[in-house]
Amino acid sequence: MNINHMKAFLEVARNGSFQLAAENLYITQSTVSARIKVLEDQLNTILFNRKRDGSELTAAGRNFVRYATTVVRAWEQAKQEIALPEEMDAMVSLGVQLNLWQQITPAWIEQMQSNSPQIGTRVVMDYSDSLLSQLVDGELDLALTYVNRQQSELRTELLMEDVLVLVASEQRKVRSGWVKDYVFVDWGDEFREAHALAYPDSQAPRLSVGIGMVGLDYILNYGGAGYFPERMIDALVETGRLFYVEDAPKFKRPVFLSYPKDPVSPELVAMARGNLLHVV
DSSP, X not given: OOHHHHHHHHHHHHHSOHHHHHHHHTSOHHHHHHHHHHHHHHHTSOOEEEETTEEEEOHHHHHHHHHHHHHHXXXXXXXXXXXXXXXXXXXXXXXXXXXXXXXXXXXXXXXHHHHOTTEEEEEEEXXXXXXXXXXXXXXXXXXXXXXXXXXXXXXXXXXEEEEEEEEESSOOBOOOSOOTTBEEEOOOHHHHHHHHHHOTTOOOOSEEESSHHHHHHHHHHHOOEEEEEHHHHHHHHHTTSSEEOBTOOOEEEEEEEEEESSOSOHHHHHHHHHHHHHHO
């Protein structure tokens, strides 16, 4: 069976749409349909019930998801490991949500290289949904995200919980309404909802950013206020570069660790997970 055929199958299964699968794979819908047809002919069964509003897996298709996932994951692992130098035994791939890079990943890499120098590390930074798709496709071994995704092929656990606090470049109290130099950092859906409830009179900020470090660098260079994880700004508060805004509400931001329930190398995933828990 062709790996690309199984990737197309998994993408349709994930999205329930041949068109969305084609867009995500950057191929035509007719190519996706042809690849699924080849699989169905080889397996001598129908994998999808085609409907006007999408496609859903048949019973055979649901059973095939597990096998296709395992094969694709093994193929991606093999591509990485056959090119390893002689002094390395294996490679582990960690996906990291962009806003989680600075405080977690460097320490994890150092921990891995110190405890297991024979294991190579590969880090991919992206947004949560994209990382989880790569994890399902076997391109990653573990992923740190803001999404509590419960899927049959994945195991997801709470790794830590950030506390987002409001800080400013000068001492001030919390204000209602529009604040000229407020920088809105988008920490995800849950934060946006909680923020709207806490500040019902707020209007669109002059500056909005999707990456925490971008917002923090701006405030440090040009002044202003914004929400950031305590762990990110503690040292800056201690040195007087930033100040906690008095009486400002705090928000919790959970961070989740996801990895396959049936990984190609359980020992490798367990070791990488153990080092992450130690770092946290």
